[in-house]
Amino acid sequence: MHCRVWSCIVSTGQTWTVGVTGATGYAGGEVCRLLAAHPFLSLAGVHANSSAGRRLGELQPHLLPYADLVVQPSDAASLAGYDVVVLALPHGESAAIAAQLPEDTVVIDCGADHRLTDPAAWARWYGNEHAGSWPYGLPELPGQREKLAGARRIAVPGCYPTSVTLALAPALAAGLIEPEVVVVAASGTSGAGKSAKPHLLGSEVMGSVSAYGVGGVHRHTPEMIQNLSQAAGIPVSVSFTPTLVPMSRGILATCSAKLAPGADAGSARAAYEKAYADEPFVHLLPEGQWPTTSQVLGANTVALQIAVDQAAGRLIVVAAVDNLTKGTGGAALQCANLALGLPETTGLPLVGVAP
Numbered sequence: 236m237h238c239r240v241w242s243c244i245v246s247t248g249q250t251w252t253v254g255v256t257g258a259t260g261y262a263g264g265e266v267c268r269l270l271a272a273h274p275f276l277s278l279a280g281v282h283a284n285s286s287a288g289r290r291l292g293e294l295q296p297h298l299l300p301y302a303d304l305v306v307q308p309s310d311a312a313s314l315a316g317y318d319v320v321v322l323a324l325p326h327g328e329s330a331a332i333a334a335q336l337p338e339d340t341v342v343i344d345c346g347a348d349h350r351l352t353d354p355a356a357w358a359r360w361y362g363n364e365h366a367g368s369w370p371y372g373l374p375e376l377p378g379q380r381e382k383l384a385g386a387r388r389i390a391v392p393g394c395y396p397t398s399v400t401l402a403l404a405p406a407l408a409a410g411l412i413e414p415e416v417v418v419v420a421a422s423g424t425s426g427a428g429k430s431a432k433p434h435l436l437g438s439e440v441m442g443s444v445s446a447y448g449v450g451g452v453h454r455h456t457p458e459m460i461q462n463l464s465q466a467a468g469i470p471v472s473v474s475f476t477p478t479l480v481p482m483s484r485g486i487l488a489t490c491s492a493k494l495a496p497g498a499d500a501g502s503a504r505a506a507y508e509k510a511y512a513d514e515p516f517v518h519l520l521p522e523g524q525w526p527t528t529s530q531v532l533g534a535n536t537v538a539l540q541i542a543v544d545q546a547a548g549r550l551i552v553v554a555a556v557d558n559l560t561k562g563t564g565g566a567a568l569q570c571a572n573l574a575l576g577l578p579e580t581t582g583l584p585l586v587g588v589a590p
């Protein structure tokens with residue numbers, strides 16, 4: 236099926252135009268970087284807020300082919316006319332713009348506005364009115380790929396929820412762990428966005444690792460609960476502690492939960508091998524190898540490893556993602572591929588850039 240679609244597109248030469256708003260930020264910049272290598276999606280316009288009117292080359296010097304594009308405003312009128320619009324804006328800025336875009340435009344939101352299905356959870360964690368939920372852009376979740384095929388509105392997951400969901404969903408779906416999970420995840424500073432913040436100054440971050448959002452207060456907690464409860468088919472509790480580490484990009488999530496009665500290392504390995512056998516962007520590493528953020532740098536890939544801590548009776552799963560690639564920009568294009576009927580892997584990097 237995929238091969239037939241691919242050869243049809245190659246023969247017709249069809250391409251789609253993409254407008255990226257938030258293109259001067261980290262997530263939008265990553266979408267632009269990946270578009271440069273996509274055979275059927277072409278970057279047709281870049282948009283942002285305070286930097287409208289400036290050359291993209293001044294703000295994103297690595298995007299060499301696009302240096303002369305002039306940044307346009309982010310309002311809906313400026314974004315009309317593209318086949319695909321990627322919104323990479325701060326939380327709360329996407330919904331009003333998206334509501335004014337044509338229904339047949341593929342709109343991919345990298346922000347949180349449309350991720351949560353429960354309006355009460357949205358109000359509690361984000362503090363304003365829920366804009367409604369869109370199909371959730373994690374095709375690897377059971378049943379999700381079908382919802383994304385042909386969709387015209389897609390909510391890209393948060394970066395921590397991507398790593399944690401892919402780390403734990405197979406064990407929960409197979410009933411191998413108790414539905415009470417503990418997650419400690421390390422993130423590079425690009426996860427916090429590009430706008431200046433004192434705690435992200437080099438002198439604060441370099442040479443130090445710090446925890447933040449401790450005690451169940453990080454807004455990715457409800458997103459993880461939503462995903463993991465969907466995978467398990469029962470409510471799952473999540474204790475999540477993020478940490479900031481002195482690197483630019485990458486997330487390493489260490490997840491654990493008590494083993495269910497009868498579960499062991501063999502059944503856990505078998506469940507993960509089965510769940511991810513056909514997933515192009517999820518790599519269960521050979522036994523004994525542990526994920527690193529460098530091995531997925533710039534790749535639309537999650538690297539996973541599992542172990543059983545016999546003495547503690549717990550399953551441990553470690554996942555590495557690049558927060559800007561599989562954690563946002565790559566996921567956005569993976570979803571766009573599905574929405575447009577392209578092979579899901581089209582134009583996306585499967586390998587990292589580690590030395």
Ligand SMILES: NC(=O)C1=CN([C@@H]2O[C@H](COP(=O)(O)OP(=O)(O)OC[C@H]3O[C@@H](n4cnc5c(N)ncnc54)[C@H](OP(=O)(O)O)[C@@H]3O)[C@@H](O)[C@H]2O)C=CC1
Nearest residue numbers: 257259260261262283284285286323324346426428429563
């Ligand atoms: N960074 C990451 O690892 C991840 C980010 N995301 C999500 O992607 C989105 C963007 O994040 P990120 O790139 O890190 O953020 P940045 O701060 O790096 O970039 C924000 C972008 O949004 C624009 N912008 C700011 N305010 C407004 C506004 N009021 N109206 C329209 N545009 C505005 C900025 O334009 P200008 O510079 O012109 O002001 C800039 O282009 C967020 O929703 C974030 O949660 C999701 C997963 C991972």
Ligand SMILES: CC(=O)N[C@@H](CCC(=O)OP(=O)(O)O)C(=O)O
Nearest residue numbers: 346347393394422423424426427
């Ligand atoms: C290091 C750091 O600050 N990370 C961000 C994660 C942001 C992200 O990627 O997720 P959203 O798309 O939901 O914003 C944080 O903890 O809020």
